[in-house]
Amino acid sequence: MMSLLLRDLRLSVRAGGGALIGVLFFMTVVAVIPFGVGPDLNLLSRIGPAIVWIGALLAALLGLDRLFQTERDDGSLDLILMQEHPLVLTVLVKCIAHWVANSLPLVIASPLLGLFMNMSEVAIGAVALTLLVGTPALTFIGAVGAAVAVTLPRGGLLVSILVLPLAVPVLIFGVSASYAAVQDPAPFMPPFLILLAITMFFAVLGPLGAALALRNASD
Amino acid sequence: MTESLAITKFSDLANPTFFLNLSGRVLPWLGCLTAALFAVGLYLSFTTDGDYQQGDTVRIMYVHVPAAWLSMMCYSVMALSAIGTLVWRHPLADVSHKAAAPLGAAFTLIALATGSLWGKPMWGTWWVWDARLTSVFVLFLMYLGLIALNRAMDDPSRAARVSAVLILVGFVNIPIIKFSVEWWNTLHQPASVVRLDGPTIDPEFLIPLLVMACAFTFLFFTLHLMAMRNEIWRRRVTAQRRMAARMASREA
16 A cells, blocks of 8 residues: 555656646646736735635646546556455545645645735635645545546546536635635634535545446446 | 345346336326326416516426426436446446436526526526525536536446446535535625525415426426437447447458
8 A cells, every 4th residue: 555655656756747737737827817807916815715726626626537547548457456455445545645746736835826816824824724624625526536537538628527516515615714714703613624524524435436436437 | 025026026127128118108198197287287377376576477486496306306316226226237227317317407407597587587687696506506517517427438338337426426415515505605695695485485376386396297207218218229229230230240
């Protein structure tokens, strides 16, 4: 399991792995928004947390189709399916590796983008914290989509379409927790704890569904 | 013993020819019942008095509310079929949830469109980001995604199994989405929450509404059976074509 984690990490960091493309995409999306809504700093600071969250959501979706695709291309997916370890655990480890390689850089890059958006320090911290807690849920939900679309030759777009409606709760609670940290009357803890609960829930449901779909899609 | 009898009856249905015969016999009756219910329901909904505030627009409710109920029932039918696909590998369950997805999308679209038409005179706008509207819209997107997934795969049985997984994951998710969307709305605009339930329902409105709901339910089952029959025939035609092509290549 540990070696699988390290292998996946190494593969995604090396050239052609595409882990850093996600961060680049994230920055580009966030940088493009001011051109659309205008350079008004007050407006930007108000909608900043939402924009950073949406950018992170899109960037997290971008790399998802690679989660099982490369394994299928070189045939190691069949080996993973045949081994003695429970497939659910293997999928969980692959999800964690994918999260560390693809989503953790997004979390690290988010404070910088928060500065661009003229957000206050508290808001920047809140967004980074909610992203840290919320993005694993995106990866776990996306694993189901990636496993479902693994046999399709051009599944990337389809994965996004399938996964986005399911990711709505994560977005809602992530953004509302970040806003609650800034705006006074709303308490921060309830949405944050619900976000945590969603992540844990999908940590179970996501790998289960993905393993089931992989077993059914592979033969 | 009775349970095992039920199971054998159920697995008899796995024979597509048996199902085609049975559904062929049931279908005309079901169609007639649907037509009769629609006749009564439409008559009732056009003859009852309009609401004193909403006037005649309240009649939209007789289409809108049943369609919204059906959009949710259809997903439940699909989830049951998905369990049938994954647990018993029942071949009809594959056909069932594949045939139900476009129907569900259609009913959801009807609910959204009529709701929008109703919202324009009542709320003064075509669309509000109200909790209920938003969650129905997300449901609509999920239906479209499932249809797209089904169309993207050429092997029908694999497509059925894979989309069954997705249907079940979505089914578990729907309550979460519903809950979170309600939270989102009340957090952002607590003062202007739009009340969809309107006045407490009077028997005057309730009876036509229930008749129309029954009519819509039977319409769904009629259309669902017809779509399933079409799907079975479509698969047979494909199989025959493949066989013909194989024969042709062998002769050549």
